[in-house]
Structure formats: structure tokens, C-alpha cells
Amino acid sequence: xxxxxxxxxxxxxxxxxxxxxxxxxxxxxxxxxxxxxxxxxxxxxxxxxxxxxxxxxxxxxxxxxxxxxxxxxxxxxxxxxxxxxxxxxxxxxxxxxxxxxxxxxxxxxxxxxxxxxxxxxxxxxxxxxxxxxxxxxxxxxxxxxxxxxxxxxxxxxxxxxxxxxxxxxxxxxxxxxxxxxxxxxxxxxxxxxxxxxxxxxxxxxxxxxxxxxxxxxxxxxxxxxxxxxxxxxxxxxxxxxxxxxxxxxxxxxxxxxxxxxxxxxxxxxxxxxxxxxxxxxxxxxxx
Amino acid sequence: xxxxxxxxxxxxxxxxxxxxxxxxxxxxxxxxxxxxxxxxxxxxxxxxxxxxxxxxxxxxxxxxxxxxxxxxxxxxxxxxxxxxxxxxxxxxxxxxxxxxxxxxxxxxxxxxxxxxxxxxxxxxxxxxxxxxxxxxxxxxxxxxxxxxxxxxxxxxxxxxxxxxxxxxxxxxxxxxxxxxxxxxxxxxxxxxxxxxxxxxxxxxxxxxxxxxxxxxxxxxxxx
Amino acid sequence: xxxxxxxxxxxxxxxxxxxxxxxxxxxxxxxxxxxxxxxxxxxxxxxxxxxxxxxxxxxxxxxxxxxxxxxxxxxxxxxxxxxxxxxxxxxxxxxxxxxxxxxxxxxxxxxxxxxxxxxxxxxxxxxxxxxxxxxxxxxxxxxxxxxxxxxxxxxxxxxxxxxxxxxxxxxxxxxxxxxxxxxxxxxxxxxxxxxxxxxxxxxxxxxxxxxxxxxxxxxxxxxxxxxxxxxxxxxxxxxxxxxxxxxxxxxxx
Numbered sequence: 001x002x003x004x005x006x007x008x009x010x011x012x013x014x015x016x017x018x019x020x021x022x023x024x025x026x027x028x029x030x031x032x033x034x035x036x037x038x039x040x041x042x043x044x045x046x047x048x049x050x051x052x053x054x055x056x057x058x059x060x061x062x063x064x065x066x067x068x069x070x071x072x073x074x075x076x077x078x079x080x081x082x083x084x085x086x087x088x089x090x091x092x093x094x095x096x097x098x099x100x101x102x103x104x105x106x107x108x109x110x111x112x113x114x115x116x117x118x119x120x121x122x123x124x125x126x127x128x129x130x131x132x133x134x135x136x137x138x139x140x141x142x143x144x145x146x147x148x149x150x151x152x153x154x155x156x157x158x159x160x161x162x163x164x165x166x167x168x169x170x171x172x173x174x175x176x177x178x179x180x181x182x183x184x185x186x187x188x189x190x191x192x193x194x195x196x197x198x199x200x201x202x203x204x205x206x207x208x209x210x211x212x213x214x215x216x217x218x219x220x221x222x223x224x225x226x227x228x229x230x231x232x233x234x235x236x237x238x239x240x241x242x243x244x245x246x247x248x249x250x251x252x253x254x255x256x257x258x259x260x261x262x263x264x265x266x267x268x269x270x271x272x273x274x275x276x277x278x279x280x281x282x283x284x285x286x287x
Numbered sequence: 288x289x290x291x292x293x294x295x296x297x298x299x300x301x302x303x304x305x306x307x308x309x310x311x312x313x314x315x316x317x318x319x320x321x322x323x324x325x326x327x328x329x330x331x332x333x334x335x336x337x338x339x340x341x342x343x344x345x346x347x348x349x350x351x352x353x354x355x356x357x358x359x360x361x362x363x364x365x366x367x368x369x370x371x372x373x374x375x376x377x378x379x380x381x382x383x384x385x386x387x388x389x390x391x392x393x394x395x396x397x398x399x400x401x402x403x404x405x406x407x408x409x410x411x412x413x414x415x416x417x418x419x420x421x422x423x424x425x426x427x428x429x430x431x432x433x434x435x436x437x438x439x440x441x442x443x444x445x446x447x448x449x450x451x452x453x454x455x456x457x458x459x460x461x462x463x464x465x466x467x468x469x470x471x472x473x474x475x476x477x478x479x480x481x482x483x484x485x486x487x488x489x490x491x492x493x494x495x496x497x498x499x500x501x502x503x504x505x506x507x508x509x510x
Numbered sequence: 511x512x513x514x515x516x517x518x519x520x521x522x523x524x525x526x527x528x529x530x531x532x533x534x535x536x537x538x539x540x541x542x543x544x545x546x547x548x549x550x551x552x553x554x555x556x557x558x559x560x561x562x563x564x565x566x567x568x569x570x571x572x573x574x575x576x577x578x579x580x581x582x583x584x585x586x587x588x589x590x591x592x593x594x595x596x597x598x599x600x601x602x603x604x605x606x607x608x609x610x611x612x613x614x615x616x617x618x619x620x621x622x623x624x625x626x627x628x629x630x631x632x633x634x635x636x637x638x639x640x641x642x643x644x645x646x647x648x649x650x651x652x653x654x655x656x657x658x659x660x661x662x663x664x665x666x667x668x669x670x671x672x673x674x675x676x677x678x679x680x681x682x683x684x685x686x687x688x689x690x691x692x693x694x695x696x697x698x699x700x701x702x703x704x705x706x707x708x709x710x711x712x713x714x715x716x717x718x719x720x721x722x723x724x725x726x727x728x729x730x731x732x733x734x735x736x737x738x739x740x741x742x743x744x745x746x747x748x749x750x751x752x753x754x755x756x757x758x759x760x761x762x763x
Contacts, residue, residue, distance in 0.1 A: 027426045036472055056562045056641045059595035069548055073641060075595025079511055098603060101589065102566035102637040104549050109589055111604070152594040152603070154641075156564065157547045180512050192512055302745050303623070303660055304668020304705050316665065318625070320706070328625055328665040330745055344663045377631070378572070433663070 025213070025228040032216040039222055044264050046220040046272070051172065051279050059152075061177025061199065065169035068222060069159035071103075074169040076199070077150040078179040080140065080190060091138025092148045095124040097155065097166065104158040122207065122247050123153065123167050126236035129244040130205035133174060137200040140182055145190060147179065149199065160223040163234045163247075167207035168276070174199050175280055203239020206272055208265040209249075210234075217257060219264060235262060237269045297335045300345075301327040307340055314341035349375040349432040351410040355401040355461035358427065359412065361393050371397070371412060373462050374429075380409045389414065395421050398460065425466050426475060430482055432463035437489040438482065445485070445495060452502040453477050477505040513598040517693050521678045528678075529689045537673070537685045537733060542744035544657050550637075552662025554744070556654040559687060560644030565654035567662040569634035584629035588617040588636045590651060596643040612648050613638075619652050619672065619701040619711035625665040634664060645691035646674045652701050652711065653737055660745055670710055671737035672701035675726040677718060682725045684733055696722075700730040704738045707731065 028038055037043065047068025056064050059075030066072075083092060097120040099107040112120070127133060138147040151173070153166045177199040185191040211221040211229035218225060226232070231251025238244045243262055253261075291310035295301060307317065308325045316329045317340050327333070331342040351357070351373070359371035359379060369381040369391060381399070383389045391397065398419050404410035414420050430438060438459050439446050450457045453474035458466040465482065469475035481498050488494060518529050526533060538559035547553035550566035573579035590612040594600050605613075616638060624634065636659070638651035649672035656670045676686035677696035686694055696716025703710050709731075718726060 024427065026424065031472055034472065038475075040476065054557075057593065057595040058560075058598050058642050062595065071547065073593075075593065077595050077600035079600065081511075096594070096603060098593075100637070100639060101635070102547065102550050102553070102564070102568070102639065105568055105571070109591075150594065150600050152600070154593060154639075157549050159548060182512070192514075300746050302669060302742055303666035304703075306705065318667070326667075326705075328667070329663055330660040331663075 024224055028225070028228055029214050029216075032213065037218065038224065043216065044219040044268065046268065047222065049168065049272075049275055049279075051282075053282075059173075059177075060179050061173045061175070063169040063172040063176070065165060065172065066157075067161060067165040067168070068220070069157065070161060070165045071155075071157035071159075072162070072165045072169045073154040073156055074166065074173040075152050075154075076173050076177045077152065078177075079148040079150070080145060080182055081148050082144065083139070083146040087135075088143040089139055090135040091133075091146045093124070093127070093133060093135060093151065094148070095120045095127075095151045095153065095170075097123070097153045099155050099158075099162075103155045107155075107158070118247070118249075119162055119166060120153065122163050122234055122245070123151075123170055125245040125247075126167055126205045126207050127151075127170070127174075130203075130236065130238035132171065132201055132203070132205045132238075134200040134202065140190065141184065145182075147182070149174075149177075149179075158223065160221050160226045161209050164207045164209050164220060167205070167236070168272075171201075171204045171206070172276070172279060174201050175204070204273070204276055205236050205238050205244060206269050206276075207234050207236045208261075208268060210261045210264075212251065212253065212257070217261065219268065233258070233261065235265055237262075237265050241266045241269070291338070293335065293340075295333045295335075297333060299333050300331070301333045301342060302330055303328060307333055307342070308335075311335075312339045314339045316342040316344060344433045349373070349462040351375060351377060351379070351401045351404045352461070353401050353404055356458075357399055357401060357412070357462040358422070358460040358464035358466060359397055359399060359462075361391055361395045361397065364391070364393060370409075371399070373410070373412075374432075374464070375410075375462060377404075377408075377410055379412045381412045381414065389420075391421060396423070396427070397421050398458070398466070422466060425468050428465040428467060428479060428482060430463050430465060431486055432461065434486045434489050435459055435461055435463060437494070438465065438485055440495065445498065448495060448499055448502070449478055449481055452499070453506065473506060473508075477502050480505060511599075515692065518689055521690060521693060522681060522683075528683065528687070530687050532687075534681055534683045535729070537736065538687065540737070540740055542654070542657060542740055544661050544744050544747075550658070550662075552658040552660070552664070554654040554657035554661065556650045556657075558644075558646060558650040558653075559685070560642060561640070561647055561650045562642035563647060563650040563654050564639045564641055565651060565658045566637045566639075567634065567655070567658045567664065568637075569662065569664065570629040570632035571635070573631065573633040579631045579633070582630050583626040584624070584631075585633045586617055586621045586624060586626065586636065587633060588613045588620070588638065588655075590616055590638045590640075590648065592640040592643060592647070596640045612651075615711055615713065616648060616652055616655070619670055620655055620659065622708070622710040623656070623666045623668055623670050623703045624659070625667065628665050634659075645686055645688045646699070648711075649673050649699050649701065653741065657741055657744055668704045668706060669738060669741050670701050670703045671734040671741055672699065672711060673730060673733040673737055674699045675730045675733070677716060677722060677726070680722070682722060682729060684729055696726075698726050698730065700727075700734065702731055702734040702738075704735070 050066045052064040057075040061076040064073045097116040099116045178196040181193040181195040212231040232249040234247045236245040293308045327342045331344045334341040359373040363370040371379040373379045399412040402411045402413040454470040456468040541557040543555045546555045552567040556563045640647045652672040675698045676683045676694045698714045701711035
């Protein structure tokens with residue numbers, strides 16, 4: 001309830017100060033020296049991931065996901081249209097993030113600002129460079145007609161680390177997406193069939209966000225850790241353990257730190273895969 | 288002869304607009320409708336004491352009262368006036384005594400007392416008492432201001448349990464902040480969990496015993 | 511382009527059943543959950559038929575920009591917004607003219623219940639997000655927002671409950687569904703503040719004669735009363751340590 005309205009990432013200032021943040025950081029550092037995070041987690045431990053059962057949108061595929069209290073809702077909508085001129089034989093995928101004003105006192109209504117745009121591009125880059133969605137398979141008439149996939153990412157409740165939550169929710173939503181099949185009728189006009197096809201996806205890509213507080217590197221920052229952080233970085237790992245996209249969000253890191261984080265992220269992806277497989281399996285059953 | 292009627296039990300959960308009584312004295316968060324019925328203005332607990340009816344809010348913002356102890360953060364200093372954010376729709380003000388610098392800067396967190404408040408403009412804070420002023424080296428926890436009385440307890444009994452069991456210094460401000468100097472990490476975790484439970488179960492009797500047991504469990508290594 | 515709506519042959523069949531199998535005075539199933547979000551001061555999720563409406567409150571809090579603050583009362587602001595994925599055909603994000611109109615009438619519906627004089631200089635910000643749309647989003651939104659306001663501890667004269675009444679041919683129907691909203695002959699959303707039973711939202715689209723209107727008005731108030739009963743339960747539930755969701759609706763008025 002207590003907040004000062006300061007813009008996200010303006011200069012070196014933090015996007016939202018809770019009244020205790022300076023005291024909290026002092027205390028956090030004391031605890032980190034003893035190897036502890038204030039919420040009891042170990043340095044590279046992620047918070048609990050929950051996917052809410054039920055249908056909350058009219059999209060082709062959706063996921064309402066909670067990462068330790070951060071709640072996001074992603075919906076995939078489909079349409080058909082012209083491809084981008086520079087990729088005439090690929091389907092179109094567009095990402096959009098809405099930082100809803102109800103998710104945090106520091107979010108104001110209005111057109112996307114640099115933070116929602118950065119988040120959208122972080123998720124998009126992870127999906128694209130990992131080729132999670134096979135855009136080549138979303139072509140109807142090369143050069144003329146392709147499927148358009150709109151990934152709308154709603155942030156409902158900000159308790160830290162939006163990037164990882166949004167990426168995970170988007171991956172799940174795409175895996176569950178069923179779009180209407182479109183074929184060409186004899187006169188060349190597109191006809192929507194009664195059949196549905198799954199969006200073609202491969203090995204899930206996952207984003208891992210680290211923060212640095214003092215000399216300590218932590219995975220999956222909660223809200224207080226994000227506010228107190230001196231530096232923050234997000235990296236995406238694909239099914240083959242390759243690093244496919246990186247975004248240094250704030251501050252600076254040493255090269256040895258970055259290599260170490262890549263190692264940790266690779267390990268964590270394996271752990272997370274079993275969580276994800278369970279979620280997708282349950283999703284199939286209730287579909 | 289004043290005939291009074293009561294439609295709810297003491298400590299019953301009432302919703303906004305609910306009829307509570309007739310012919311009794313309205314207290315906090317109670318309004319009188321056109322037909323003379325006393326109705327709740329909030330989601331809360333009905334409190335019936337003698338002839339008076341109050342509703343204790345289950346959750347609400349902090350509205351300052353004179354003599355309240357508050358934790359605030361210095362927002363702005365201009366001319367002779369210091370603006371303080373006290374987590375309230377009202378921004379508070381300190382007017383430092385002439386020729387007597389308080390040594391405060393923007394961003395400082397302070398403990399102060401509400402000296403004056405007329406219900407409309409900025410509440411006036413004072414630092415003139417022992418123990419007031421800038422605070423540092425502590426942990427600040429935020430609770431629902433409406434639950435402050437429960438955290439303090441009758442004659443400070445609940446606060447005493449929290450502080451003695453965990454060997455930590457604890458201070459509760461009326462505007463929903465708890466200032467803690469924890470003995471160690473586990474004590475802080477115990478206090479945080481206890482505060483959660485106090486707020487969630489504030490309306491169930493036997494809370495002191497439950498909190499006592501909870502603290503014992505956490506301090507011994509459980510959760 | 512991928513989704514084409516076709517008007518059903520009959521909106522009411524020979525047995526008097528509507529396209530979704532309901533009778534004229536039957537409401538759709540309703541679920542209400544209070545306190546779904548952590549950051550907002552108050553929040554509620556209402557599932558009404560196929561609708562999924564999330565309402566959240568921040569307030570009382572400081573008004574930004576400061577010059578908009580009112581000296582003697584709270585400034586109540588409402589933002590009604592439909593998510594891009596709330597309809598099968600994707601909607602462009604951002605407010606359109608309809609959203610702006612709805613924000614205004616929803617504001618009035620709720621403001622009448624709030625003791626605004628208790629919070630001079632402050633803002634009470636109400637957000638209604640339509641995640642999934644299935645006819646009657648504004649009335650579900652008002653219903654959810656009332657719950658969120660109560661959870662946030664905003665002082666109110668009472669809860670506001672809302673519903674819609676429709677007309678198919680000459681038959682007055684309760685709680686129009688998607689088909690009836692698209693192809694029916696009249697739609698009347700109504701909101702009532704309890705316990706005073708005063709109407710704080712009333713709109714009409716489509717002609718009704720006097721007897722039809724009287725029937726619609728009386729049915730509207732009865733349905734709002736049913737919704738109010740569910741709201742009361744939803745607010746009390748979390749404190750009885752039973753599951754936080756309240757399931758109801760499907761009743762016949």
C-alpha cells in the first residue's frame with residue numbers, strides 16, 4: 001500500500017520505493033553474508049510456479065501463471081494476413097506486454113512505456129532465436145497469406161521478475177494453442193475449415209533473470225530484491241542448453257559472473273523442464 | 288423510554304450497508320440511515336459495548352490521529368518545511384524548531400508523533416520526544432493499520448510475547464509499520480510469520496496462545 | 511477474419527428454451543472470488559457465464575497530478591478495459607469509445623455508494639479488466655468492483671449489485687447471453703445499491719412498451735437481489751475458513 005510514484009528505470013533510481021527498501025537492503029546484505037535470502041530461499045532457488053486451471057480468455061491458447069506471487073495471464077490470438085515483406089515465407093508473430101495499472105501502484109494506464117516494450121522484446125527474442133514456434137509451418141500461400149499469431153501478455157500482479165513469468169506463461173500458452181485451419185478454395189480465396197491445428201512448437205525456451213545485490217548473485221528476484229538490486233540480467237536457454245538471447249537490464253556484471261550465471265541457468269532449465277512437462281500434461285488432460 | 292434493537296452479535300462479520308442496530312449510539316464506521324437504523328459503512332467486525340456500536344475494519348487505510356506514533360519517510364524539504372510520507376492519503380509535515388536543525392535529509396526514515404490534525408489538511412508531526420527521530424539498522428515490516436491494536440494486544444501483551452520469545456526489539460507504529468531489531472534471522476522469520484497469522488486470525492479468540500505456540504515451533508526449527 | 515458470427519435460426523425455441531438451454535427467467539452460473547491479487551488494496555474475480563472479469567482497487571491514495579485532487583471529497587476514477595484476448599477476434603489494446611462510456615457509467619454506479627467525503631484530497635482508483643467477454647461485462651464488472659471496494663475497506667453505504675434484462679420478440683429474458691446480446695431486441699443493464707434498493711445504473715438499448723418495461727424493471731431488481739446475496743457470501747466466506755470461492759447463480763427468478 002505504501003508507494004512513491006517514480007518512473008521505472010529513470011536514471012539509476014528504482015521504479016518503486018517501499019518505505020523500508022533502504023533499511024531492507026542493509027538487512028538483506030547482512031543475511032546474504034550468512035548465505036541466506038530474506039524469504040528463506042537459497043541463492044539459486046526459484047519460487048513456486050503455479051498454473052491456474054480453467055479458462056480465462058477467448059484466445060486460442062492461454063496460461064494464467066503465478067511465479068511466487070507474480071501473476072501473469074497470456075493469451076494467443078490468431079488471424080490471417082500478409083507476411084512481413086522481409087520474411088515472405090514465414091508466419092507472423094507479434095508480442096505485446098501490458099503492465100496493468102492494477103498490478104502495481106507504479107504502473108499507470110496508457111500506451112506501452114519503455115518497460116513494457118523491453119519486456120515484450122525480451123520474450124519475443126527468446127521465442128524467435130530458439131525457434132520455439134516454427135514460423136515456416138505457418139504459411140498458407142508463400143509471399144501472400146500467412147497465419148498471424150498475437151501474443152498478448154497481461155501482468156496482473158507484480159511481485160518481482162516479470163520476464164521469467166511472462167516467458168514461461170507464453171511458452172505454455174503456445175503449447176496449448178489450437179488455431180482454425182485455413183485452406184485455399186478452388187477460386188483461390190481462403191476458407192476457414194472446421195478443423196483445428198496445433199501451433200507448431202519445439203523444445204521450450206526459458207528465461208532466467210538474475211540480480212546482483214552487493215557482491216551476491218541471486219536467481220528469480222522477488223519484489224524487494226528487484227528494488228534493492230544493483231544489477232539485473234535476463235538470459236534465455238533453449239532445449240540444447242544453448243544461450244539464445246540475453247538482456248542486461250540494469251547495472252553492470254563481470255564476465256566471470258555472466259559465465260557462472262549461464263552455467264546455473266543451464267542447470268535450472270533441466271529442473272524446470274519437469275515442472276513444465278507436468279503442467280503441459282495436466283493441460284492435455286483437461287483440454 | 289429508549290427502545291434499542293440489535294440485529295447482530297458482538298464480533299460478527301458485517302458488510303457495508305448491513306443493519307446493525309437501532310436506538311444505540313453510533314461509533315466508528317457506522318452511519319445512520321433515513322429511518323434511524325445504524326448501519327455498517329465497512330466490511331468489518333461489529334463491536335457492541337454498552338450502548339455504543341462500532342465497526343472494526345477488516346482492512347483500511349491509515350487516517351492519522353493526534354498522539355499516534357508513526358513511521359514516515361522524508362519526501363521533500365523546501366524552505367522551512369519537511370514533507371513526510373506516512374503511508375496515508377494525507378502527507379504529513381514537520382516544522383523544525385527555529386535555529387535548531389534536525390539533520391534530516393530526503394529519503395531518511397523517521398519515527399515521529401502526530402502533534403495535530405484537523406481531518407482535512409496535512410497532519411503535523413513532532414520529533415520532540417525521547418526515542419523519536421531518524422531510524423536505521425532495523426528491519427521495517429508493513430502490516431494493515433487496522434490490525435495494529437491486535438498486534439500490540441491488551442496492555443501490550445501480544446507485543447510482549449513477540450518480543451520476549453524472540454529476544455528482539457519490536458516497536459509498532461499506528462500507521463501500520465513494525466520496526467524490528469531482530470536477534471537473528473530465525474527470530475525475524477518467526478516475527479514475520481506471527482504477524483501474518485495475527486492479521487489473518489485477528490477475529491478468532493485464543494490468538495495469544497496460538498502465537499506463543501507458533502513462535503516456539505519456528506524458533507525450535509519447525510515452520 | 512477467422513471468426514464469423516451467424517445469427518441462430520431461433521432465439522427461443524418451441525419449448526420456450528433459449529439458445530443455451532435456459533428458460534427466460536433463468537440466470538447463468540456465477541462464481542465470485544475476493545482477494546485474488548496481492549498488490550491491489552482490494553480485488554475480486556467474477557466468473558459469470560463465460561465472462562471472466564477482474565476488478566481491482568487502489569485507494570484511498572494520493573492523486574496524481576495533484577491539481578486534480580478535490581478538497582472536500584475523494585476523486586473516484588474508473589478504468590473499464592477489454593483485454594485483446596477477451597474476444598475470439600483479437601481487439602487492439604487500449605480504450606475505445608465504448609470503453610470510455612462504460613467507465614463513466616460504472617463510475618456513477620459505484621460512486622453513489624461510496625462515502626467520498628470521508629477521503630478528502632484522495633483518489634479511489636477502480637480497474638475493471640474484462641479478460642473473457644460473454645455479454646453483460648459491465649454488470650459483472652460493477653458486481654466485482656463492489657466486492658473489491660469492500661475488501662479494500664472503502665467506506666460505503668452498501669454493496670452495488672448489477673445484472674442485465676433483455677427482450678426477444680415480446681419475451682422478457684433475464685441475463686442475456688452472447689447470442690441474445692448480439693441478435694436480441696432490447697438490452698437493459700441495471701445496478702442497484704443495497705440495502706436501500708436504489709438504482710445507480712440504468713441503460714436501455716431497444717424499444718420496450720410500458721408493460722414490458724415494468725416487467726423488466728421489476729425482474730431487474732429481483733435479479734440484482736440474487737447477485738447481492740452471492741456478494742455477501744463471497745465477502746464473508748474467507749473468514750469462515752472454507753474455500754474462498756462462492757458458487758451460485760443458475761437460479762430462476
